[in-house]
Amino acid sequence: MADEQADSETARRATAIAEEHLHFEGPLLPILHAVQHELGCVPEDAIRAIAKVLNLGRAEVHGTMTFYPDYRSEPGGAHTLKLCRAEACQSMGADAVADAARAALGIDFHETTSDGALTLEPVYCLGLCACAPAAMLDHEVHGRVTAESVVALAEGASA
Amino acid sequence: MTRVYVPRDAAALALGADAVVVALETEAAVRGLDLEIVRNGTRGMIWLEPLVEVETDAGRVAYGPVTAADVPGLLDAGLLECGTHPLAHGPTEEIPFLARQTRLTFARCGVTDPLSLEDYEAHGGLKGLRAAIAMTPADVVQAVTDSGLRGRGGAGFPTGIKWRTVLEAQADRKYIVCNADEGDSGTFADRMIMEGDPFVLIEGMIISGLAVEADKGFIYVRSEYPHAIEALESAIATATVRGILGPDVLGSGRAFDLEVRVGAGAYVCGEETSLLNSLEGKRGIVRSKPPLPAHEGLFGKPTVINNVISLASVPVILAEGPAAYQEYGVGRSRGTIPIQLAGNVRHGGLFEAAFGMTLGELVDDVCGGTASGRPVKAVQVGGPLGAYFPRALFDTPFDYEAFAAKDGLIGHAGVTLFDDTADMLKQARFAFEFCAVESCGKCTPCRIGSTRGVETIEKIRRGEDVAAQVELIEDLCETMKYGSLCALGGFTPYPVMSVLNHFRDEIAASPEEIPAR
Numbered sequence: 001m002a003d004e005q006a007d008s009e010t011a012r013r014a015t016a017i018a019e020e021h022l023h024f025e026g027p028l029l030p031i032l033h034a035v036q037h038e039l040g041c042v043p044e045d046a047i048r049a050i051a052k053v054l055n056l057g058r059a060e061v062h063g064t065m066t067f068y069p070d071y072r073s074e075p076g077g078a079h080t081l082k083l084c085r086a087e088a089c090q091s092m093g094a095d096a097v098a099d100a101a102r103a104a105l106g107i108d109f110h111e112t113t114s115d116g117a118l119t120l121e122p123v124y125c126l127g128l129c130a131c132a133p134a135a136m137l138d139h140e141v142h143g144r145v146t147a148e149s150v151v152a153l154a155e156g157a158s159a
Numbered sequence: 160m161t162r163v164y165v166p167r168d169a170a171a172l173a174l175g176a177d178a179v180v181v182a183l184e185t186e187a188a189v190r191g192l193d194l195e196i197v198r199n200g201t202r203g204m205i206w207l208e209p210l211v212e213v214e215t216d217a218g219r220v221a222y223g224p225v226t227a228a229d230v231p232g233l234l235d236a237g238l239l240e241c242g243t244h245p246l247a248h249g250p251t252e253e254i255p256f257l258a259r260q261t262r263l264t265f266a267r268c269g270v271t272d273p274l275s276l277e278d279y280e281a282h283g284g285l286k287g288l289r290a291a292i293a294m295t296p297a298d299v300v301q302a303v304t305d306s307g308l309r310g311r312g313g314a315g316f317p318t319g320i321k322w323r324t325v326l327e328a329q330a331d332r333k334y335i336v337c338n339a340d341e342g343d344s345g346t347f348a349d350r351m352i353m354e355g356d357p358f359v360l361i362e363g364m365i366i367s368g369l370a371v372e373a374d375k376g377f378i379y380v381r382s383e384y385p386h387a388i389e390a391l392e393s394a395i396a397t398a399t400v401r402g403i404l405g406p407d408v409l410g411s412g413r414a415f416d417l418e419v420r421v422g423a424g425a426y427v428c429g430e431e432t433s434l435l436n437s438l439e440g441k442r443g444i445v446r447s448k449p450p451l452p453a454h455e456g457l458f459g460k461p462t463v464i465n466n467v468i469s470l471a472s473v474p475v476i477l478a479e480g481p482a483a484y485q486e487y488g489v490g491r492s493r494g495t496i497p498i499q500l501a502g503n504v505r506h507g508g509l510f511e512a513a514f515g516m517t518l519g520e521l522v523d524d525v526c527g528g529t530a531s532g533r534p535v536k537a538v539q540v541g542g543p544l545g546a547y548f549p550r551a552l553f554d555t556p557f558d559y560e561a562f563a564a565k566d567g568l569i570g571h572a573g574v575t576l577f578d579d580t581a582d583m584l585k586q587a588r589f590a591f592e593f594c595a596v597e598s599c600g601k602c603t604p605c606r607i608g609s610t611r612g613v614e615t616i617e618k619i620r621r622g623e624d625v626a627a628q629v630e631l632i633e634d635l636c637e638t639m640k641y642g643s644l645c646a647l648g649g650f651t652p653y654p655v656m657s658v659l660n661h662f663r664d665e666i667a668a669s670p671e672e673i674p675a676r
Contacts, residue, residue: 025375025458026420028440033382033421067442067599068423070382082383086344087539090589091502091577092530124426124543124593126383127347128173129575130205130500130507139385143173 007049010039014046018053028054028064032071040075076119077112079157082136083150085122088129092144097133098122100147105154117158160193161239164212164219166269168201168354169386170347175226176209182230183211190234200355202269203509204256212251215241221251256506256525261487263495264472265348265511268355274393276401279358285403287474291366292411299370300326303473306481307493312338312429312466313541313570313646315492315559318473321463324453325371328461333373335364336438336457336464339380339387340422340429343542345501345573349467351509353380353387356471357394361417363470365408366477367463368415376415377457379434381422391419426597430645431464433599444599445645466571468497487513492558502539502575503529512557519553521574533578537662539586541570543593544650546657547577547586566660568653583665587658588616594651604639605648611635612655625667629659 017034021027028050035046042065051061065071083098098109105113105120112119128134131143135150137157142149165171165180180196187194202210207223211233220241222233229246236242248254262268271278279285291299304319325333337360341349353360364376380388395417398404406414420438422428428437432446435457456462472494476484484494492514498521500507505527522528522535529535537547546567548555555565562569577586591612598605612635619628636652643649659666 026438026440029420029423029437033423064440064442067444068425070423084344086593087543087586087589088345088502088573088575090586091575091581123383123424124597125342125344125346126169127341127350128170129345129347129502129573130504130509131170131174131208132502134173136383141169141173141386143170 008045010043010045011049013038014049015053018050022053028056028061029068032065032068036071041072043073078117079138080119080121081150081154081157082121082123082126084124084126084128084132084134086125088125089133092132094133097135097145097147097150101150101154104151113158115158118154120154160195162195162197162214163239164197164199164214165209166201166355167198167273167386168208168351169384170205171201171208171210172386174208174224178227179209179211179225179230182227186230186234192234192239194239197272199271200268200273201351201508202251202257203265203351204254204506205508206506207248210251211238213239213241217241217250219251221248221254222246223248256508256510259525260511261495261513262511263475263484263487264359264468265352265356265497265509266475267359268352271356273355273357273390274397276358276397276403279356283478284358284474285362285409287477288362288366288403288409290477291369292409292413296326296370296372299366299477302477302481303370304481306476306484307488307491308469308472308476308484309492309559310466311468311472311496311571313343313568315569318465318469321453321465322367322370324451325373325461325463328454330461332375332458332460333371334457334460334462335367335371335373335376336435336462337364337376337378337467337470338429338431338434338464339378339384339467340434341384341467341571342381342426342429343544343571343573345539345542345575346499346571347501348497348499348509348572350384350387352467352471353384354390357390358398359471359474360391360467361394361398361404363473364417365404365415366473367465367470369408369411369413371461371463373463374414374416376417377438378417378419379422379428379438380419381428382424388419388421395419425599426593427599427645427647430647432645435462435464442599444601445647447644468571489513489515489556489558490560492560496557496569496572498557499571499573500526500576501573503531503578504576505530505532514558515556517553518548518555518557518574519550521557522553522576526576529576529578531578531580533580535576536579536581537577537583537586539575539577539654540573541568541653542573543590544568544646544653545570545573546653547583547661548657549661551661566653566657568650583658583662584616584620587655588613588620590651590654591616594647598647602642602644602648604642605644605651608635608639608643608648609651612651619666622667629666632659
């Protein structure tokens with residue numbers, strides 16, 4: 001098969017990761033997490049490679065991967081800023097915080113700054129509802145954020 | 160040497176706990192102080208976080224909220240010798256918010272080092288498991304049934320009945336699945352216990368495994384909780400090394416293995432059948448019931464699927480006996496419920512109490528009203544699928560049936576306060592919008608109804624034939640409530656209809672134009 005000869009580095013890594021997880025019961029989500037962790041996203045080549053290792057159709061892996069908001073088919077920015085948009089944070093002015101962040105960064109949710117430094121994502125609850133509004137920069141959590149503090153956070157990550 | 164506690168809970172971290180630890184270590188080195196810093200879970204008084212506790216001869220005393228900048232001044236004022244300071248609160252357990260609680264499930268949370276098995280055992284840990292090992296599976300199930308424990312995830316189904324179904328099912332393999340996909344806004348009890356006392360969840364799951372004769376468990380945790388995932392993985396590794404998990408649980412000859420699985424950002428996976436599909440590596444689409452997961456669950460095998468708090472409440476039930484647990488509560492709501500006070504709240508956090516307190520007591524006495532100092536306009540109970548209650552309903556007691564009777568639900572017991580600046584029509588729109596974003600797409604009322612709901616509310620906002628739109632929303636909610644496969648589509652009408660019913664004056668400039676229901 002042509003695609004076997006043209007195995008990319010991505011496909012080779014995804015194959016190795018999938019094989020490492022074969023002993024898992026229901027290995028697909030752990031594989032997708034591991035691939036995204038290593039490659040920054042789950043590209044088409046990786047989907048084909050995973051499908052082959054698990055003996056699934058490409059469409060099945062694609063279908064699972066695209067169902068979940070965490071997985072991306074293209075790399076995001078170097079950092080990800082998640083702003084909580086759910087009710088507890090709304091009650092403390094999260095909408096205004098989000099507007100300020102979007103305006104300061106010049107991007108909307110799900111977008112990445114032009115220098116590739118930061119991706120802005122909405123999140124529906126970080127479990128920090130008693131110190132709202134909440135944000136998460138990569139894995140670092142922040143409570144009682146304000147328009148100013150969240151913009152400073154975003155700019156700090158972009159610097 | 161003086162022992163000082165600074166929480167490692169994500170809420171404490173979000174408010175600067177790590178910087179406080181660095182400041183304490185730096186100052187201790189400069190001043191030649193002998194400190195042992197313990198990273199405990201949170202006591203749940205989030206408005207006081209980071210809450211620094213100092214162990215003294217008279218017990219633990221609290222200071223909070225402490226910032227890194229406060230540390231030199233606190234040490235000058237005698238932090239280690241019960242010194243007086245504006246941030247001092249005296250003995251931690253005498254702080255009214257904590258003193259008023261009945262902590263059964265959260266007894267150790269904030270008290271112990273969550274990753275220390277020694278600390279866990281010294282504070283009553285493993286007592287329930289040891290009791291269960293000495294019992295027959297049927298007797299363990301009976302104890303849980305007798306305790307009156309109902310599913311704390313929101314549905315309130317009796318846990319013992321669920322377990323009995325799985326025990327009686329014949330199969331070569333059975334599973335215990337813990338639903339730790341705590342996606343409801345205003346809730347964080349699962350996160351708090353996973354970060355603050357992970358061994359209690361592990362113990363509860365092992366007891367469940369013994370009770371239904373399952374030897375494998377999964378904890379499905381949402382990816383938004385990296386600190387909980389880390390704490391669980393560390394605790395599972397310790398429990399495995401120490402023979403609590405593995406082929407021979409505490410020398411009982413019974414096996415139980417446990418694995419953490421991480422979700423991928425889909426709210427609907429908090430619905431139990433979606434969660435099972437997700438664990439299997441599929442799209443998180445809701446399954447039709449029957450078959451019940453207790454008969455055909457994970458990989459088609461009989462499966463106990465319970466919420467974190469349900470499972471974490473099991474050890475104390477086995478340790479102290481079902482009668483002791485059952486004594487708390489009202490009506491058919493027995494035991495305690497960890498209530499999460501969130502949003503625009505003055506004293507927010509986790510408040511574990513016997514069922515029966517009224518919403519008003521919680522909002523006015525326990526929370527002390529809003530953070531903004533403005534009047535409370537509405538309280539959403541039970542997360543994004545819960546109703547908005549106005550002050551007129553604040554006499555509703557915390558009890559599954561009492562909330563249902565007022566067209567609301569307790570859900571996972573999150574209570575989110577809104578002050579008088581809240582735009583209730585916007586909240587109703589958000590309920591539909593959230594449902595549209597998170598719908599798995601399997602059933603039409605949820606998939607399409609949610610989007611039509613957003614559009615219709617926008618028409619109301621624009622003042623386009625408001626009375627007709629309200630009628631449409633009512634009709635749509637009826638369809639979603641009875642026609643959806645799961646609680647996402649089925650319960651979205653709760654917040655929407657509560658706004659229509661209780662905040663009707665906000666819907667139109669002239670509410671009298673809208674026919675009364």
